[in-house]
Amino acid sequence: MTTLNLDDFSDLIERPDNGVRRDAEERRERLSVPAGAFGRLDELAEWLAAAQGRVPVRPVEQPRVVLFAADHGIAAAGVSGRPAGGAHALVRAVLDGASPVSVLAGRFGASVRVVDAGLDCDPGMLPEDVVRHRVRRGSGRIDVEDALTREEAEAAVRLGVRIADEEADSGTDLVVLGDLSVGGTTVAAVLVAALCGTDASVVTGRGGVPIDDLAWMRKCAAIRDALRRARPVLGDQLALLAAVGGADLAAITGFLLQCAVRRTPVVLDGVVSAACGLVAQRAAFRAPDWWLAGQASGEPAQAKALDRMALNPLLSHGVTVGEGTGALLALPLVQAAAALAAELPERAEEPQPEEPQPEEPARKD
Template identity: 50%
Template sequence: MSSFAVPVPDPAAHAAAVERLDGLVKPLGSLGRLEELAAWLSAAHGVVPPRPLDDVRVVVFAGDHGVSAQSAYPREVTAAMVRVFLAGRSGVTVLAAQVGASVRVADLAVDWDASDVPDEVTSHKIRRGSGAIDVEDALAAGEAQAAFEAGRTIAAEESGADVLIPGDMGIGNTTVCAAMVAASLGLPAAEVVGAGTGVSGGALARKTAVVATALGRAAGRSTDPFERLTALGSACLAATAGFLVEAAMRQIPVVLDGIFSATAALVARDIAPGAERWWLAGHRSTEPAQAFALKALGLTPILDLGLRLGEGSGAVQAIPTLRAARAIIAEMGLLADLA
């Protein structure tokens, strides 16, 4: 039984939003998904029209993985990219600036000497790197719970936001996510493994074999979400799950990014059923595992741009669409007011 009593988005606000949208100066339902999003935001904010989406915050959860050898890039890139985030030169920091969103980095398990980075980056660190899931558990006993609680704390620290976006950075992320989605939904490795950072041919076959081996090693441990995280996940994935649950508890709308946040959302939903009502899928990833995860969560991506960068970059691109959805319900005229 879940210990989380997740609030429900305001049904009265949703109904009032639908009524107003139907009365706007346009044919009924003619603005399609924008109308659905406007009603969703109204319910999430508990008011019609919803609040302006002025305070948008991205939190990038970073960590290294023992299966990073399957990637097209070396493990050291994770630490190097954290420094790029801090310098404001990463993909998500550049794209976030275009929509006025802030970007924060949280090191949960990067394998590096971080003595020269701000304490706020490493204040929730759990360990340096995760285990290679094909031969050992990703986390030690108790670390999944500790990382989950760290994610909850991070969400609490960002509780003033109008929208939260979980980002990710970690070489090997897609391998871990493929294993977690497969274990969560009972799927074979071959159906969930994708190209990730760009592997193909023999490298893709080896990645699939690693995921299949990991699933076999962890067989029987997938029913409990924390056991699943311990066997196949990572500290950064567990922290993202905690972040998503706490955001829902605090009634803060979340826009999911790609495969990493969708995988964390599957786990978070198992820990706190109903939390998924506070999440939107920002974009469709090229990773096959994301499609399975979103279908299980009942979420439809807002955008489909062929993105696979991660970092929160795709979710950031959905913010202008959400602002447009808010604008129609806040600023369009009513048919009843026509002369």
């Protein structure tokens, strides 16, 4: 197997078709509803048309929620509102239909796929189709040790690439991307702080299950210590994911890059997917053109990452539950934008008044 170099994705990723986007804009001006009346829905429809490479845009018919699951060793430092090693309970809730994302996906017509990249549990606790992709069990505690070996980081990125190919080949026309993790927001904050050159306090949030002030201070200290380990490897994205990432974040990074290669649009959820997007942007600067930011979760690291990628969230409802829920809430907006652009009739052309014909001069007998 050849050594993986994330920078190679830069040559494989093209921007969505700007010519198609212009055609979509021109068609929008001819629709029966005045241009601008749908606000940002017009922009969404034009973006989706460019991603699909066609006008009129196709309605979104096969959306898919893809959730990467893992446990992070840093959770043992008391930085999370959930128990360390407890991400398998989140997965079980999704599979049993007892999680917010399961309820909403059923309502919005989206199927859900869970990929175990690095859960810290016995594989027998979950179905084979979930656990068969696992790169390793849990990850290292990033304030004092590497999350992964370089070989594991490469395997996780390749896993994400493989999942992206499977989704594209199966006909998925829009991905809603999320994570199921314990300790993931801490890891994501480290990546964002490292890539944006900011201090730990600037990116430290309260997490999906809000933590108290003491836990916030522990989280801030853990991010500060992990940053010291991240900065020496900033020039190598794979080394960065191995040092202070995790199997799920490395897999999501590979997934985002390959979705851009395969021209599959993606809606990002919270801080974890935003941090992975930032890593992917470092490797391939055109990749963010294929993504939408579903929501503003209120996590400061997410806001920093989205600003760096010039992605404007579709929603700002303060949804912190994670698990792809915030991004899934944005799905009906994208579906509505596509349906309106595809199905509204164009205005009938008004008949032009006939030009008066010059009168013939009177004949003289």
